[in-house]
Amino acid sequence: MIEAQGLTKRYGRTLAVNNLSFSVEPGQVTGFLGPNGAGKSTTMRMILGLDNPTSGQVRIGGKRYHDLKQPLRTVGALLDAKWVHPNRSARAHLAWMAKSNKIPARRVDEVLDIVGLSSVAGKRAGGFSLGMSQRLGIAGALLGDPEVLLFDEPVNGLDPEGILWIRKFMHRLADEGRTVFVSSHLLSEMALTASNLVVIGKGQLISQSTTKQFVARAAENSVKVRSPHLDRLRPAVERAGGTIVDSDGGVVISGMESDKIGELAAENGVVLHELSPQTGSLEQAFMQITGDSVEYHTGLETEAQQVLEASAK
Numbered sequence: 001m002i003e004a005q006g007l008t009k010r011y012g013r014t015l016a017v018n019n020l021s022f023s024v025e026p027g028q029v030t031g032f033l034g035p036n037g038a039g040k041s042t043t044m045r046m047i048l049g050l051d052n053p054t055s056g057q058v059r060i061g062g063k064r065y066h067d068l069k070q071p072l073r074t075v076g077a078l079l080d081a082k083w084v085h086p087n088r089s090a091r092a093h094l095a096w097m098a099k100s101n102k103i104p105a106r107r108v109d110e111v112l113d114i115v116g117l118s119s120v121a122g123k124r125a126g127g128f129s130l131g132m133s134q135r136l137g138i139a140g141a142l143l144g145d146p147e148v149l150l151f152d153e154p155v156n157g158l159d160p161e162g163i164l165w166i167r168k169f170m171h172r173l174a175d176e177g178r179t180v181f182v183s184s185h186l187l188s189e190m191a192l193t194a195s196n197l198v199v200i201g202k203g204q205l206i207s208q209s210t211t212k213q214f215v216a217r218a219a220e221n222s223v224k225v226r227s228p229h230l231d232r233l234r235p236a237v238e239r240a241g242g243t244i245v246d247s248d249g250g251v252v253i254s255g256m257e258s259d260k261i262g263e264l265a266a267e268n269g270v271v272l273h274e275l276s277p278q279t280g281s282l283e284q285a286f287m288q289i290t291g292d293s294v295e296y297h298t299g300l301e302t303e304a305q306q307v308l309e310a311s312a313k
């Protein structure tokens, strides 16, 4: 479990993280979401003791990072996949990490197997693709068999196959009962990966909830309706307070539940060909909730769109 309380980090005039409090529970994947520059990496670095908070604190399993006797056995992290000596083999890199953390050498082959790199264990890590480097980084994070895992933007730059592998792997780690905390600004990917979300903007907490609640709270719910008798349904819906807008061979009604629309249709002898509730996407929810804390709207939408397009291929 990770618990942050009043976590604050100031770099000169920049307040990178501002009085941030949240908790991350074991047994599920928690997404750490926020636009570029929101303070995600800074927060992760403070969790890992790589940066000291200006004020506030963060604890892992009740302890501060600096008080952990063997940190790699409690928390593993993937912050930068390219953080590896280019001329070392994957196995040599992990063996060096294991040795410096008093982890038995046999664990190296175990983690290589877990991430599917056994067949290239003797190859130079400098020649690895980004996807293979990510796997190697994850193997390093798993060396100490830690309860808590942190991943900073793990799918950035990966192809759809690599993205899918990471997503499944995170679910597996959570199913094993670990605490998995993963930062991203790729909204659609987080919708598929995380069951819980900590959302920040400009260093401050915007929301902590399940992904479902986050989407339901923000996205405007509406109902798509197709009917040969729209001329009769339209006034009935409007009289009852619904808003009706033409759309794609039918109408979209908002401000009214589908049950109520069905009842109105029956009362007015209206035949329905379609009555389908539409739920909003994480993108819509994010844009609506983060509002003016999103500094770079265009970049954010483009990134989300890229992943949607990539996963559709």
Ligand SMILES: Nc1ncnc2c1ncn2[C@@H]1O[C@H](COP(=O)(O)OP(=O)(O)OP(=O)(O)O)[C@@H](O)[C@H]1O
Binding pocket: 011, 014, 015, 016, 034, 035, 036, 037, 038, 039, 040, 041, 042, 043, 185
């Ligand atoms: N070492 C540093 N010195 C000065 N300012 C910093 C430093 N690290 C981060 N910042 C600033 O703190 C703010 C938060 O940055 P951070 O990298 O934590 O955000 P982020 O949410 O991880 O963004 P991204 O998604 O772009 O990686 C930004 O304004 C950034 O410029």
